[in-house]
Amino acid sequence: xxxxxxxxxxxxxxxxxxxxxxxxxxxxxxxxxxxxxxxxxxxxxxxxxxxxxxxxxxxxxxxxxxxxxxxxxxxxxxxxxxxxxxxxxxxxxxxxxxxxxxxxxxxxxxxxxxxxxxxxxxxxxxxxxxxxxxxxxxxxxxxxxxxxxxxxxxxxxxxxxxxxxxxxxxxxxxxxxxxxxxxxxxxxxxxxxxxxxxxxxxxxxxxxxxxxxxxxxxxxxxxxxxxxxxxxxxxxxxxxxxxxxxxxxxxxxxxxxxxxxxxxxxxxxxxxxxxxxxxxxxxxxxxxxxxxxxxxxxxxxxxxxxxxxxxxxxxxxxxxxxxxxxxxxxxxxxxxxxxxxxxxxxxxxxxxxxxxxxxxxxxxxxxxxxxxxxxxxxxxxxxxxxxxxxxxxxxxxxxxxxxxxxxxxxxxxxxxxxxxxxxxxxxxxxxxxxxxxxxxxxxxxxxxxxxxxxxxxxxxxxxxxxxxxxxxxxxxxxxxxxxxxxxxxxxxxxxxxxxxxxxxxxxxxxxxxxxxxxxxxxxxxxxxxxxxxxxxxxxxxxxxxxxxxxxxxxxxxxxxxxxxxxxxxxxxxxxxxxxxxxxxxxxxxxxxxxxxxxxxxxxxxxxxxxxxxxxxxxxxxxxxxxxxxxxxxxxxxxxxxxxxxxxxxxxxxxxxxxxxxxxxxxxxxxxxxxxxxxxxxxxxxxxxxxxxxxxxxxxxxxxxxxxxxxxxxxxxxxxxxxxxxxxxxxxxxxxxxxxxxxxxxxxxxxxxxxxxxxxxxxxxxxxxxxxxxxxxxxxxxxxxxxxxxxxxxxxxxxxxxxxxxxxxxxxxxxxxxxxxxxxxxxxxxxxxxxxxxxxxxxx
Numbered sequence: 001x002x003x004x005x006x007x008x009x010x011x012x013x014x015x016x017x018x019x020x021x022x023x024x025x026x027x028x029x030x031x032x033x034x035x036x037x038x039x040x041x042x043x044x045x046x047x048x049x050x051x052x053x054x055x056x057x058x059x060x061x062x063x064x065x066x067x068x069x070x071x072x073x074x075x076x077x078x079x080x081x082x083x084x085x086x087x088x089x090x091x092x093x094x095x096x097x098x099x100x101x102x103x104x105x106x107x108x109x110x111x112x113x114x115x116x117x118x119x120x121x122x123x124x125x126x127x128x129x130x131x132x133x134x135x136x137x138x139x140x141x142x143x144x145x146x147x148x149x150x151x152x153x154x155x156x157x158x159x160x161x162x163x164x165x166x167x168x169x170x171x172x173x174x175x176x177x178x179x180x181x182x183x184x185x186x187x188x189x190x191x192x193x194x195x196x197x198x199x200x201x202x203x204x205x206x207x208x209x210x211x212x213x214x215x216x217x218x219x220x221x222x223x224x225x226x227x228x229x230x231x232x233x234x235x236x237x238x239x240x241x242x243x244x245x246x247x248x249x250x251x252x253x254x255x256x257x258x259x260x261x262x263x264x265x266x267x268x269x270x271x272x273x274x275x276x277x278x279x280x281x282x283x284x285x286x287x288x289x290x291x292x293x294x295x296x297x298x299x300x301x302x303x304x305x306x307x308x309x310x311x312x313x314x315x316x317x318x319x320x321x322x323x324x325x326x327x328x329x330x331x332x333x334x335x336x337x338x339x340x341x342x343x344x345x346x347x348x349x350x351x352x353x354x355x356x357x358x359x360x361x362x363x364x365x366x367x368x369x370x371x372x373x374x375x376x377x378x379x380x381x382x383x384x385x386x387x388x389x390x391x392x393x394x395x396x397x398x399x400x401x402x403x404x405x406x407x408x409x410x411x412x413x414x415x416x417x418x419x420x421x422x423x424x425x426x427x428x429x430x431x432x433x434x435x436x437x438x439x440x441x442x443x444x445x446x447x448x449x450x451x452x453x454x455x456x457x458x459x460x461x462x463x464x465x466x467x468x469x470x471x472x473x474x475x476x477x478x479x480x481x482x483x484x485x486x487x488x489x490x491x492x493x494x495x496x497x498x499x500x501x502x503x504x505x506x507x508x509x510x511x512x513x514x515x516x517x518x519x520x521x522x523x524x525x526x527x528x529x530x531x532x533x534x535x536x537x538x539x540x541x542x543x544x545x546x547x548x549x550x551x552x553x554x555x556x557x558x559x560x561x562x563x564x565x566x567x568x569x570x571x572x573x574x575x576x577x578x579x580x581x582x583x584x585x586x587x588x589x590x591x592x593x594x595x596x597x598x599x600x601x602x603x604x605x606x607x608x609x610x611x612x613x614x615x616x617x618x619x620x621x622x623x624x625x626x627x628x629x630x631x632x633x634x635x636x637x638x639x640x641x642x643x644x645x646x647x648x649x650x651x652x653x654x655x656x657x658x659x660x661x662x663x664x665x666x667x668x669x670x671x672x673x674x675x676x677x678x679x680x681x682x683x684x685x686x687x688x689x690x691x692x693x694x695x696x697x698x699x700x701x702x703x704x705x706x707x708x709x710x711x712x713x714x715x716x717x718x719x720x721x722x723x724x725x726x727x728x729x730x731x732x733x734x735x736x737x738x739x740x741x742x743x744x745x746x747x748x749x750x751x752x753x754x755x756x757x758x759x760x761x762x763x764x765x766x767x768x769x770x771x772x773x774x775x776x777x778x779x780x781x782x783x784x785x786x787x788x789x790x791x792x793x794x795x796x797x798x799x800x801x802x803x804x805x806x807x808x809x810x811x812x813x814x815x816x817x818x819x820x821x822x823x824x825x826x827x828x829x830x831x832x833x834x835x836x837x838x839x840x841x842x843x
Contacts, residue, residue, distance in 0.1 A: 025289045025734060028727045029329035029377055030336065032279035033369045035723055037337020038344075039271040040365035043264040045345060047257070048360065049194055054256040056135050056188035058249045063221040063232045066252070071243035078215025079244045087239040088221055093232055096222040098133045101126045101203065103210035107170040107177075109156070109197050114692050116171070117160060123198045124170070126206035127151060133220050134185075134200070140164065141183030147205050150179035153198040154191050157184045170199070172209040174548045175690040179205070195348065211546050211665070221246075274720035277505060279376050281724040284498035285731035286380035288491050290318065292738040294388045301391045311389035318388050322381035323374070330373025334366055408457045408489065415454025422447030430792050438790065445786045449501070452778060456493035456500075461486050463774050471766060477759045480750075481766035488739070492771050495735040499728040499775030500782070502721060503816050507783020507809050509717045513710050514803040515791045520706035522801060524699060530565070530592040530670035531677065532684075534696045547666040551694050554687040555669055560680030563672040565592040566654060570661035573628035574650075579614075581627070582648030583657030583664050592670040597642035601651070607639030609651040615641060629660030671696075725816070728775070729823040732768055736827035740764065740834075747831055748840040757832040764828035765821055772820020776813050784809060 058064060065088065067079050080099070089097045103124035108116035116122070127144045128134040136153075141164045144151060150168050152160070162168065166181045179201070187198055201209070221236060223229045229248060236246035247255075294301070301314055338361045345359055422444040429440030452459075464485040471478030485492050534555060536546055547555075547566075556564050568583045589601040597609055608627070610619050619625065623638045627650075634656065642651060657664045673680045681696055688694050697705070740747065747760060755763075784804050791802050 025286055026325050026329040026332075028282040028285045028730050028734075029326060029373050030333040031723055031727055031730075032275060032282050032376065033330050033333025033373045034336040034340060035275040035278060036272060036372050037334045037361075037365045037369045038340040039268055039275060039337075040362055040368065041338050041341035041359065042344065043268050044362040044365070045341065045359050047260050047264045049192065050260045051253075051257045052188075052192055053194060054260075055253050056192075058253050058256075059132055059135060060249050060253075061229050062132070062223070062249045063229050063236055063246055064249050064252050065219040065221065065236060065240060065244055065246050066217070068243055068245040079241055080216040080219055084239075084241060084244070085216075085219060088219060088236055091221075091232065091235050091239070093224050093227040094221055095224040095227075096130060096133075096220075098128050098130065098220040098222070099126075099203065099216040100128075100133075100218045100220060101206040101210055102217040103201075103206050104196075106211045107172045107209035108693070109152070109199055110169040110171055110176070110692065111160065114169075116693075117156065117197050121196060122170075123193065123196050124206060124209060125198070125200055126203040127200040128220075130222065132222065136185040136187045136198075136200070138183050139186050141181075143183055144200065144202055145182075147202045148179055149182045149202065151183045151185050151200040152181065153193060154184055154186050155193070156197040156199075168199075170209060171691070171693045173211050173546055174550055176692065177205075177209065220249075271720070274717075274723070276372075277501070277721065278723035278727055279372055281498045281501050281731075282727045283376050283380045284494050284501075285727060285734060286322075286377055287383060288494040288731065288735055289738065290322065290381045290384035291387070291494075292491060292735070292742065294318065294384045294391075296738070296742050297388075298391060301388055302393055305391060306393035314391070315385045315389035318385035319378060319381060322377045322385075326373045326377035329377070330370050333373060334361070334369040337365065337369065411454050412458040415451045415456075415458075418447050418451030419455065420451075422451055426789050430789065441789045445789065448782065448786065449504070452500075452782060453497050456497050456774075456778070457489035459778075460493045460496060460770075460774050461489050464489075464770060467770060474762060474766060476755070477763040478766060480763050481770065484739075484743075484763075484767055485770050491735055491739070492767075493774075495728075495731050496771045496775035496778070498731045499725070499772060499816060499820065500779040502725040502728045503776050503779025503812055504783040504786070505724065506718055506721050506812055507780050508787040509721075510714065510805050510808050510812070511784055511787025511803070512791060513714045513717075514805040514808075515787075515801065517707055517710040518801045518803040520710070521703050524702045524706060527594040528592075528670075528699060528702065529590075529594060531673040532561075532671040532681070532696045532698055533668060533702060534671060534684075534694060535668040536693045537695050547669055547694060548691070549666070551688060551691045552666055552669060554691070555671065555684065558680065558684045558687045560673055560675045560683060561671050562674040563588050563591060565589055565670045566664075566666045567668045567670065568654075568657065568664040568666045569648060570629065570657060570664060572650075572660055574614075574625055579649040581629075581657065581660070582646060582651045583654050583661075584651065586653040591672060595642045595646070595651070597640055597651075599640050601640075601642075604639055604651065604653050606636070606653070606656055608636040608656070609640040609642050610638055611642055611646075611649050611651070613649045627660060631662040632659055634660055725819070729819050732771055732820055732823040733826055735771075736764055736768055736824055737830065739767075740827050740831045744834060745840060747834055748836050748838070751834070751836045752840060760834075761828040761832045764831050765824045768820050768824030768827075769817065772817045772823075776816035776820070779816070780809050780813050 065080060065084070082099075085097055085099050088094065105121040107124050108122040111117040125134075129143060131137060136151075138151070139154060140157075141151075150170075152162070152168070162181055164181055164183070167178050168181050170177050170179065185198075185200065187193060207214070221229075221232060223232055233246050233248060240246060304314060305311075338359070342359050425440050425444030425447065429437045429444060464482045468479065468482045471482055474481075534547065552564075552566060555561060565585045565588050566583070570581050570583065571578055572581050573579075584601065586601050586604045589595065595601050595609075601609070608625065619638060621638050621640060624635055625638060627634050627636055636652070636656070652660070654664065677698065681698075684696055688696075751757075751760065788802050788804065
């Protein structure tokens with residue numbers, strides 16, 4: 001126990017007396033933990049906020065009837081109808097039965113500019129005079145008494161600057177509907193709605209604006225006074241139609257919370273992948289730092305060994321130092337993560353109102369933050385600690401412990417072998433077009449990174465040698481810089497590798513996303529033959545964007561619109577499996593879109609075309625299949641096949657679809673224009689004035705949307721990977737700072753023989769320039785190569801064009817080098833300020 005106390009005191013003494021050489025390492029750990037902690041805080045706050053919304057919506061002490069989410073019946077047939085309501089009202093112990101309609105997302109509230117009022121979907125519910133059902137309290141005005149009236153929540157009322165009696169507009173499926181504002185409500189206790197606008201309509205009005213089957217979304221059963229609501233679940237279940245279920249409101253809240261938790265879990269995983277990239281880069285920095293520290297303390301450790309300290313005790317001392325660093329860095333990282341999340345949520349609150357009730361620091365954030373901090377730091381410090389434990393006592397009498405360096409020959413051979421093996425795996429993956437091709441490519445990519453990491457010291461020595469001549473223009477400082485890199489290739493290579501990984505990942509994503517952009521542009525250019533694509537900007541979660549029959553008539557009657565094709569879909573059963581069935585106006589379909597069909601789509605007749613999914617199941621042209629639709633069953637002959645990836649398993653003519661489904665929701669309309677396109681679109685805008693959510697797009701618009709989407713994803717990914725680059729740059733500064741400390745006497749001697757402060761600064765900056773040049777160049781080359789591999793592996797999916805954004809990669813390269821030079825500013829300034837006599841006498 002006494003020996004452990006001695007090692008603990010020594011570790012604390014080393015940390016306390018030499019904080020500067022560990023501070024940047026602490027920052028690297030802190031940044032990784034901050035991103036992990038902030039992720040969990042944000043998703044936890046969102047989960048709690050949505051949970052509060054669900055609890056406020058469903059309440060407690062009631063029975064709620066909803067469609068069974070596991071029921072595989074026809075989604076177009078209403079399950080909860082007036083007959084269901086009447087059957088429930090007849091049950092003993094039931095005080096009230098309230099049918100509920102949720103038209104959220106179907107009818108956005110419009111602001112004074114004619115645009116949707118809130119960035120989030122407008123929540124549209126039917127009003128109930130029972131506050132336990134409506135979950136809202138009227139705070140100004142009155143409740144609804146008739147159709148044509150509307151209530152809004154407090155925040156929406158204040159943000160919209162309306163007054164009672166004003167006319168409010170909802171952009172509904174069939175056009176703009178006007179309602180008279182008669183009251184203001186507070187939802188729940190604090191009106192927390194996640195930034196959405198909440199409106200209440202009468203039951204009839206809510207049903208009219210909703211896109212759907214015409215039934216109810218749920219039915220609330222309020223028990224009589226003194227009746228336990230849980231005993232009503234069983235009798236209620238006995239009168240429900242097949243596909244409906246009765247549960248307690250508490251169970252429904254828990255189920256919704258579980259669904260939200262699953263979604264947030266996916267978000268956690270996605271963001272944590274980027275966080276762990278930062279942590280992985282930080283591991284390189286930590287390994288490098290402790291290796292340098294152990295080398296600098298070789299004499300000290302040798303003395304400890306000479307006075308009978310065992311190798312295990314020395315190893316324990318180094319790991320205790322790492323534990324101290326990880327403890328402080330993890331605690332700071334967890335706190336900063338909470339502050340970052342809190343700031344982001346407050347920023348959202350300034351735009352969307354009271355969005356979250358609280359911003360807790362969840363146990364998951366604390367535990368995972370500590371796990372990441374301790375795990376990465378201790379794991380990274382383990383090899384240097386083992387090396388320290390093997391230092392011989394005789395090292396104490398050597399003049400310096402920095403000269404015993406292991407050769408990199410074995411490391412180079414292993415790296416070369418891994419790189420060759422990885423190349424073979426990637427080539428196999430590109431040649432093999434089977435299901436495992438991507439797995440081979442991914443494994444090869446990982447091995448390439450490992451191989452290049454091991455080869456880095458040898459490659460860096462070669463680069464430094466090649467740079468001696470061009471750097472000679474800086475005279476002695478250029479020669480000294482290249483010699484310093486060649487003298488310590490391991491530590492410089494490890495630092496450069498950290499930068500390489502950050503640049504590699506950004507370059508890889510840039511190549512993949514650029515190729516996706518080109519793929520999308522090629523598909524738009526080659527597949528969309530129509531002049532205009534017309535669709536709703538409001539997406540219904542169940543149906544997607546919907547163009548109403550009234551809007552379609554206005555489109556078709558617009559002067560200059562020569563031809564139109566409706567595109568819709570429905571669901572039908574085939575041999576016990578439900579499939580999505582697309583519907584088009586087949587007579588003009590080939591003029592509008594390239595379906596890659598054989599024969600032409602116009603020959604579909606009263607039959608059906610099948611896509612790749614059914615082709616793979618063995619269905620062939622000439623077969624007769626029985627489609628079971630919500631309205632009728634139809635025996636259809638397979639008259640053709642299509643290969644285009646349009647999301648449908650089968651394709652039928654519009655008239656056939658109406659026979660199967662009764663009515664078909666139009667998802668989009670494609671149109672061919674005659675005359676001046678600008679005049680036609682202006683006329684189309686006038687024709688759709690009553691349908692503000694329906695917009696028209698020409699090919700340039702579609703190409704621009706594809707480009708904008710890829711750009712947004714690229715910016716988001718770059719921001720998430722920015723943490724890894726910052727840590728890598730801190731690593732450069734840390735390595736140079738420790739190198740300056742180690743070379744204090746050498747720098748003093750150089751100053752004594754005439755090297756100026758400016759030349760010392762230049763020498764350190766040139767070292768950083770070589771490291772940044774090496775790391776960024778390797779990152780760019782590997783990123784471009786490894787990013788090209790998955791694109792090539794997916795050529796059977798239509799990715800036939802590889803796009804390498806060399807201009808963007810060049811920008812990454814230049815910025816990485818400039819950042820590397822900036823990172824050297826502090827170490828260079830410190831080296832230049834060293835006292836000559838003090839440095840020379842340093843041991």
